Amino acid sequence: MNFDKFVSKVKGVRQQSDLLQNRITKEIPNREDLLVETVEQLNTSLEELHVAEEELLQQNEQLVEYQQEINNERQRYQELFDFAPDAYLITDTYGKILEANRAASQLLTIERKKLAGKLIIIFVPQATRREFRKKLRYLYERKQIKDWEIDLQNYQKNSFNCEISASSINDKNGRCVGMRWLLRDVSARKLAEAKIRFVELQNFKLKESSRLKSQILAVLSHELRTPLNAVIGFSDVLLRLNRNQFTPQSLNIIKTIIRNGKELLKLINNMLDFAGLEEGKLTLHLQKFNIKELIGKITDDLYFFANQKNICLETHINIQNVIVINDPIRLQQLLSNLVYNAIKFTETGSVSVELEELNEDKIIITIQDTGIGISDIDLKHIFQAFRQVNQTITRTSQGTGLGLAIVKDLLVLMGGTITVESLVGEGSTFRVELPRAVNS
Template sequence: MKKASKLCMAFYALMIFLNLLPLIPTSLKGIMGLFFITISAVRIGYRDGLITATLWIVLGYINVVFNINVDYRYTMTNMFLGTGLYFFIAHYLGKTTEELKKKNVQLKNEIKTGEKIQTDLKNKVTVIQSLMDTIPSPIFFKDLDCLYIGCNQAYEEAIGVKEKDIIGKSPYDIYDVELADIYNKIDHELLANADVQKLVYETVVTYADGSVRNIILNKGIFTDERGKPMGIVGVFTDITDKKEIEILKQDVVEKKRIIDEILEQEKIKTEFFSNISHELRTPLNVLLGSIQLLERYSEDDIYGSSQGKVMRNVSIMKQNGYRMLRLVNNLIDITKMDASAFEIHLRNYDVVSIVEEIALSVSSYMESKGLQLVFDTEVEEKIIACDEEKIERIMLNLLSNAVKFTPTGGTVFVGIYQQEDSLLIKVEDDGIGIPSEKQEEIFKRFCQIKDLFSRQHEGSGIGLNIVKALVEMHEGTISVESQINKGTTFTIQLPIKTVEEEAAACKSLSKQDLVEKISVEFSDIYTTSSLSIENKALEKYID
């Protein structure tokens, strides 16, 4: 401050000295006045400029008054003209200088404010970047041209590229073309659709370490304070571990299901073998009882007088022999099926004739059981490729089931129909029926519907499984419809096609063969009462 005051005093002293110096011409002093006023107004300020102008004018009048080397007329003229000029220059330059100083101060303040804002912004960016780097999920930013403008440390580690190396790059510079096409398409769709602010989709990404990760990619638009879109932000959410856990859970559930199925199969097998034991024991006991009675007849030598009783025992032995044969045949067949050694031999037969002959052959047997058999066909003849023996077995099994589960006075219906390229064979009864929840299970091996089986309704639980297998070997299907206490309908659908051979075969079953097959398939149909009566008669005779 003192230094400035000294300079100011020296400035004014110099100005006074030069103005009062006689050696300097008046014209030069006028120019010098302009110089000093300009310097004062520009360097010091508006007020000092006016003071300098006033002082210079006063010094001019002093020169005139004291006649210091001046031309009075010329000097007075210049003084009047100069006074206005001096004050104008002092006023203009002073005001202008002060305005410039104010603007300069304002500019300096704005620069300081801008520097502070920039520093704060830089600090905020540093904080945000630090926070982003602590986030384990990879994050990236793109501009409106879909070029990268930044990312966090997790993204750097994921793709194996530093942030400075991805800025200004596109997805094609980082990912393979196929994945880059997907990303680029989604980015442009997001930017083009103003109604969509966020997109979420699942993708697979190969990380820099070679690991393949399942990713949920969230992409959204980020905007400025006015809501104008600035670019795209994307966040990776790694769900690989979650997926693996889900797979493990599914695997555990699947293994548990398999274990439960195995346990259920083991339970079914245990029940099956228990039932098989009963199925074998029952006819064996009957056979042994009949043999013992025959031995007694032989010992007592009463064959001649008890011929009727002997024949009844022979019939019982034969029926139970057939029953055991049927069971053994079924066991052998399922063993062959498991070993893929069971074969069918297709030839061209009139399947209508086969089914009709079987139905008519068992009609008398059904009548003896108090049942009525109704046969109807819409097709008089249909040659198809089939195995005659297996068709016979299928029909006899279904008919024996119908007889077994239909009460006295009931009706069994057999019908044949053509449906486009298929032949339908229906076996329908009005028996006890099958619960709806059990209808799919009856075709499973070893399956028996417990509520349906009693001493009067016995079976091994493998007959329908074999029937289904035989139908499928003919490239057909079998289905069931049933209602409790209303009856059951089995529908077989066989394709109408033939095989190449010299001539279509249409043979008739020999009576003896058919009788034996019927006897085998129907061997387990008998009543407890009939056996009881027979046994009582035998026991009475022995006693």
């Protein structure tokens, strides 16, 4: 029952009372009957008023409950507003601050009670205030702004990058009567984005530098290889056709030219291969072949080099099925680099090459030497391009430092892996693990 209904009930009882009063005045002879009737009507009216009173009490209790719920919701909203991680402001349509939460006070470095009444534009630098006023008019007309980035300054005039989202507060007729503002300090994010852009730019420059380096290596290697092949070829022809006409000293000179030419050609080929691997242009040409014969060819080719240094070069084949699927030329290049390095960095003792099966799908090739070894510091870098073992004895060993880098890249193409164990002064062991059949 609402209040108007209750008032109507009271009026009805009053009218009945007045009517009874008139009847008592006019109908004195029948006063006893009239009195009984009056009492009955009054009882009826009192009952109706009592029912109305109970309904009002019940509605009043409900109103109290509703009011409590409203107060609780208002309290929750106020807590959310006050303890929100982002800065929130409530302003009028001119941008005068009416309410501010704690985050806003911290962001703008001013007490909340002092924020009230201030215009939000005082926290905007002079240079961008015209733009801010345009946005304020836009918000008034369009009702909403999202993710607007602008430089603001706190009460101490310290600038920061801010992201603003705002919406209008409208009355029941849709007229703008105020504005809600969310301010988020994005200085850290902008700094991180700037760092990411800087890193991306540096990565691009590094990639471009690497590409140019590979291109220069490729062009230079091609230009060097052509005349070098001519030198080696003509020296070999000279040696074969006129061997009997030269003195022993002249023969040794020609042989030295051929040997050093081939060594230089190997270095040039390594540079070409490295450039091709870096650009992703090197591919494998897979075929079936006998890996035992391949290892035999490698050791035969390097036997003279090992014999010159009085180093024993040994092979151990412990494999049943000697047929594999791989690129024989690239595998020979890979293993030759490892065996050649083992001989080059060994002054006394031996170098051994062992072939064994890990399982039916994988094989292991181990190259072990008794050379100078590799320090723990150098082990971390031996597969990097243009890096060589930093030991005094290696200063006499020539090379580009590309051999192991090419080995690593070729193994990636073949789906294989390589591990190294070494002690300075005791030697090194390289273990190459390869699939028996390389996938195309």
